Amino acid sequence: MTHPPTPAAAPTPALAPDVPVRWAALGWDHPAAAELRALMDAEIKPRYAAYGPRPHLPPPPAAAEIAVTWIAFTGPGEPVATASLHALPGDRWEIKRVFVRADHRGRGLATAALAAVEASAAERGVVEVLLQTGVRQPEAAALYAREGWYRIPPYPPYSRDPYSVCFAKRLPATGGAERGSHA
Template identity: 60%
Template sequence: MSLPSSATLRWESENWNAAAPVRLRELMSAELAPRYAPDEHRRVRAPQPSADEIVVTWVAYADDVPVATASLRRLPDRHEVKRVFVHAGHRGRGLARAALRAVESTALGLGIERLWLQTGALQPEARTLYAREGWSRVPPYPPYDRNPYSVCFSKVLTPVPDSSADVS
């Protein structure tokens, strides 16, 4: 399933438990499971987000097919980006970057000044994306600090000036 050049791309805000983001997260889990399978016994899994913790889940649709997703999670002491994923047939088109920016824009609109995220040591493409998009590596924070594969990042959000504003 690859994106035809004529496909119309749109982003929609969805419920965490809606069919499209659930399906994309299932694809993500299926893709990542083999990477960690040899050392699964060493992996400590953090509790999955609940729908009540999710502020927004963004889903990109190519025509009517869900192809990318990312979510913003509210925790008592921070806000996290969760489950950034692009379907394999749609990679290389900037959708992961767009998903991050959608979450960051939502966070800025809510007055959130800093975001956090966790990825895995065996996900070099994710680590590269986050570093390229201005995220700084930080020590693993709870509950990810118990997982030897955790790689964590944080980003201080900077409002983008409104270019339509009158500058005198």
């Protein structure tokens, strides 16, 4: 299924020249975002099946809690990569659902998605962003470490999940109006 991208007011992240995609800043509830999250769930959930139910994990965020969802579209309009900026309680912000379709990996799209969301956060005056991944996602942890993220103890709402692996990253000050940090 393809979806035409909605024009974005935010800046487009830089990409490797061999990756023919367009980036759009959209809503969490956009059909392309939902499609990519469903693909991510289908890939990730089996990795954690042996751990059984994890009722202490939070439900997915509501659309109103998401400041922006960046989505990369191919020329024909196929959504291939995404990442979102989620407002947490206590003036904290986290990056959610960094995902690239399997057939588009290895082209710098995850790095570009992270950069886009980090830039959106910095524009809002956020000084530190958080993210959560899991013990069964070593490729994600390697990406975050490579992109300057550092490990932190699991933060709420993941504090009680023994399989969560959490990261933080300080952002450069840009003079935005809102401030946010987990410190």
